Amino acid sequence: MGRRSYFDGLSELNNALFNDEPCTLLELSEFNDEQLETYLNDKRWYALPDWIPKRPLLIGYLASKKLLGGLLEPARGVSPAEGWDWLLDQISKREARIETGLDGQTIRLTIERLASVARKSPSCLGPLTYSEITEGFRFVRGREPSDDQRTILHRLPGLGSDPDFEEGTRKFIDVDLASAAQAKDVSSFIMNPFAVDLLTTRSWSGSLLQSGVEVAALQCSEAANEGAISTALSFAQRHDLDVLSADVVRIALARGISVVGSSFNVDEVVIPQMELYEDFGNLSGISFSRCGIETLVLDGEIDGSLMPRFQDCFFETIIGRFGEEDLPANAFSGCTFGEFLDSAERNADVLRSSLPEGVRVMIMILRKLYLQRGSGRAEGALVRGMEQASRALVPGCLEAIKRENLAAPIKLNGRTVWLPSRSDQKRVNAFIQAPRGSGDPLFGMGARLS
Numbered sequence: 001m002g003r004r005s006y007f008d009g010l011s012e013l014n015n016a017l018f019n020d021e022p023c024t025l026l027e028l029s030e031f032n033d034e035q036l037e038t039y040l041n042d043k044r045w046y047a048l049p050d051w052i053p054k055r056p057l058l059i060g061y062l063a064s065k066k067l068l069g070g071l072l073e074p075a076r077g078v079s080p081a082e083g084w085d086w087l088l089d090q091i092s093k094r095e096a097r098i099e100t101g102l103d104g105q106t107i108r109l110t111i112e113r114l115a116s117v118a119r120k121s122p123s124c125l126g127p128l129t130y131s132e133i134t135e136g137f138r139f140v141r142g143r144e145p146s147d148d149q150r151t152i153l154h155r156l157p158g159l160g161s162d163p164d165f166e167e168g169t170r171k172f173i174d175v176d177l178a179s180a181a182q183a184k185d186v187s188s189f190i191m192n193p194f195a196v197d198l199l200t201t202r203s204w205s206g207s208l209l210q211s212g213v214e215v216a217a218l219q220c221s222e223a224a225n226e227g228a229i230s231t232a233l234s235f236a237q238r239h240d241l242d243v244l245s246a247d248v249v250r251i252a253l254a255r256g257i258s259v260v261g262s263s264f265n266v267d268e269v270v271i272p273q274m275e276l277y278e279d280f281g282n283l284s285g286i287s288f289s290r291c292g293i294e295t296l297v298l299d300g301e302i303d304g305s306l307m308p309r310f311q312d313c314f315f316e317t318i319i320g321r322f323g324e325e326d327l328p329a330n331a332f333s334g335c336t337f338g339e340f341l342d343s344a345e346r347n348a349d350v351l352r353s354s355l356p357e358g359v360r361v362m363i364m365i366l367r368k369l370y371l372q373r374g375s376g377r378a379e380g381a382l383v384r385g386m387e388q389a390s391r392a393l394v395p396g397c398l399e400a401i402k403r404e405n406l407a408a409p410i411k412l413n414g415r416t417v418w419l420p421s422r423s424d425q426k427r428v429n430a431f432i433q434a435p436r437g438s439g440d441p442l443f444g445m446g447a448r449l450s
Contacts, residue, residue, distance in 0.1 A: 031059070034426075039059075052083070052087070079214070079218075079410050079411075079412050080211060080214060080419070081211070081214035081215045081217065081218040081412075082218060084176070084177075084180035084211065084215050085180065085215055085218060085219065087177075087180070088108055088111070088112075088177075088180055088181060089104070089108065091157050091158070091177075092104040092105070092107040092108035092111065092157075094157075095107050095152075095156070095157050101146070101148045101149050101152050102149060102152055102153075106137075106140060106141060107156065107157075109140045109184075110136050110137050110140050110153065110156065111156055111157070111158060111181050112181045112182070112183075112184035112185070113136040113139055113140055113184075113185075114128055114132070114133060114136045114156070114159070114181075115172060115178050115179075115181035115182045115184075116181075116182055116184070116185040116200060116201075117132055117136060117200055118171070118172055118178060118182075119182060119203070119204040119205060119206070119243075120200075120203040120204060120205060121205060122205050122206075123171075124175075124178065124179075124182070124204075124205065124206060125171050125172040125173075125175065125178055126159075126169070126170060126171030126172055127169040127170065127171045128159070128169060128170045128171060129168070129169055130154065130168045130169070133153050133154055133156075133170065134150060134153065136153075137149065137153055139197075154168070154170065156170075158172055158173065158174060158177045158178070158181070159171065159172060159173070160172075160173040175209065176209070176211055179208060179209040179211050179212035179215075180211060180212060180215045182208055182212050183208065183212045183213075183215035183216035183219060184216075184219065185197075185200075185201070186208065186212075186216045186244070186247045186248070186251070187215075187216040187217075187219035187220035187251075188220075189201075189232060189236075189244065189248070190216075190220045190223060190224055190228055190229065190232045190248060190251065191220050191223040191228070193231060193232045193235040193236070194235070196235070196241075196244075198239060198241075201241055201243075201244050202239075202240070202241060204243040204244070205243070205270070206243065206269065206270040206271070206272070207243055207246040207247055207250065207269055207270065207271040207272065208247050208250070208272070209272050209273070210250075210272065210273040210275065213247065213250045213251055213254055214254060214412075216247070216251055217251045217254040217255050220251070221255070224251065224252075224255055224257060225257065226257055226258055226259065226260070226281075229248060229251075229252045229257050229259055230259055230261070230262060232248050233245055233248055233249070233259065233262075233264045234262065234264075236248060237264055237265075242266050242267050242268065242269050243269050245264065245266045245269075246266045246269045246271055246288075246291075249264075249266065249283065249286055249308065250271070250274060250275075252281065252283065253274070253275060253276060253277075253280050253281075253283065254275070256277075256279050256280050256281050256414065257281045258281030258282040258283065259281070259282070259283055259285055259286060260282055260285060261285075262285060263285045263286075263287070264285065264286050264287070265286075265287045265288075265289060266286070266287070266288045266289070266291060267288075267289045267290060267291070268289070268290045268291065269288075269291050269292075270291070270292045270294075271288075271291055271292070271293045271294065272294050272295065273293075273294060273295040273296075273297065274293055274295070274296050274297070275297040275299070276296075276297065276298050276299070276302055276307065277299045277300055277302075277378050277380075277381075277415060278299070278300035278301055278302065278303075278378070278380055278415075279414070279415060280306065281306070282306045283306060283307065283308045284305060284306055284307065284308070284309070286308040286309070287308060287309040287310070287311060288308060288309070288310050288311070288313055289310075289311040289312055289313070290311070290312050290313065291310070291313045291314075292313070292314050292316075293313060293314070293315050293316070294316045294317065295316065295317045295318075295319065296315045296317070296318045296319070297319045297320055298318070298319070298320040298321050298327075298328075299319075299320050299377060299378040299380070299381035300320075300378055300380040300381045300384065301380075301384070302328050303328075304328030304329050304330060304331050305330075307328055307331040308331070309331060309332075309333070310331060310332045310333070310335050311333050311334060311335075312333070312334040312335065313332075313335045313336075314335070314336045314338075315335065315336070315337050315338060316338040316339070317338055317339050317341060318337060318338070318339070318340045318341065319341050320381055320384070321340060322340060322385070323340050324337055324340075355435055355436075356446060356447040356450040357389070357390060357393065357449075357450045358393050358396070358397065358445075358446035358447055358448065358449030358450040359435055359442075359443055359446035359447055359450070360390070360446075361386065361390050361393045361394060361397050361446065361449075362397045362400070362401070362442055362445070362446040363431075363432055363435065364385075364386065364390075365382050365394065365397055365398065365401065366401070366406070366428050366431070366432060367432060368381070368382055369382075369401075369406075369407050369418060369420040370420050370425060370428050370429075376407075376410070376412070376417040376418050376419040376420070377417065377418055378415055378416070378417055378418075379398075379409065379415075379416040379417070379418060380415075382394060382398070382418070393449050393450070396449045397445075397446065397449065398418070400442065400445040400446070400449075401442075404441070404442065405421060405424070406420065406421055406424050406427075406428065407419060407420045407421060408421075427440065431443070
């Protein structure tokens with residue numbers, strides 16, 4: 001019984017647990033949404049927050065230790081960043097109780113260090129060699145691990161064997177956990193740029209996931225201000241640390257911090273997601289050149305004069321704008337754009353339909369909330385593209401959506417953001433595709449608002 005990733009392969013598992021005797025191996029894969037709902041209903045728990053991995057062993061552990069209560073209490077409004085920061089602590093403490101050779105703090109710091117080293121690979125997940133794992137402990141504790149500690153280090157939670165590489169190498173098996181752990185070196189850099197490990201940082205292949213940016217912004221919240229961000233960017237630019245510069249700029253965006261008085265350029269960095277909201281600071285002195293940005297989120301009415309400048313960049317997906325003509329003027333030069341998920345054509349199909357107006361508004365809100373996995377939408381962005389009469393129905397629609405546990409508002413860096421419940425993706429899709437025929441109570445709720 002336990003996590004398969006603890007072992008390098010089935011032969012090692014069989015030898016360690018069954019002394020190579022014939023045995024039956026039962027494997028429990030990650031829950032799908034329906035299985036998770038059945039499991040939680042059977043235990044009479046609330047639905048899990050979307051950011052928690054749906055791994056049976058992890059969920060069972062959190063439940064058995066009565067650690068789910070605070071996360072599942074809707075009134076608390078835990079943000080994904082707070083949740084991941086908390087979860088890293090719980091996982092590390094759990095491992096310390098199982099393996100007495102290391103304390104929880106050492107385990108967490110080592111996981112965070114290894115996650116940072118793993119950013120050198122294109123996937124940012126590894127592989128990590130035996131010597132790199134040992135060096136990670138040495139970096140954290142300043143000494144060689146004992147033989148017993150070496151064994152524990154190569155079985156750390158979150159790490160698994162990598163069949164594509166030689167035996168003994170490990171990699172992170174959950175991208176969100178890895179991203180949360182990778183936040184530590186970035187937040188520490190903002191708090192003290194001169195302690196950065198230049199060799200490791202220079203090897204990074206791409207910027208943090210948005211979840212990692214939010215965790216880093218939380219960790220350095222008290223220290224992050226205009227002076228700290230400018231100092232960090234100046235240091236990163238002097239040492240040609242473009243990936244780190246991109247991380248710092250995105251943290252400034254998340255916290256609404258301005259960068260004025262100096263100009264900084266980020267060149268040729270792969271950025272998973274960049275989010276700009278109505279209340280971000282003045283970043284007009286920041287430029288991005290020849291960067292690949294997988295998702296650009298423009299929520300609400302953006303002041304183009306405060307935006308960073310983008311030169312010869314490629315954007316795969318754009319959320320929050322109808323098309324290129326709807327982008328803020330003078331912020332993009334020579335850029336290439338992929339799909340606009342909020343295209344005018346998509347919304348026009350809804351607006352032209354014969355559905356009651358409240359139902360049309362409900363559909364437009366749900367589409368915006370469920371467009372991008374792992375992301376919420378700022379409350380102000382949910383009304384964009386609607387006529388004034390439709391905007392008046394938004395509060396009632398949001399209340400109905402909240403009552404049905406399809407989304408919940410949280411306070412994130414001073415703004416209200418609505419987070420969808422991904423376990424209800426199937427229900428939402430059915431309602432959007434056939435509102436009248438779905439039998440969903442949302443239809444009646446929206447019709448009554450009309």
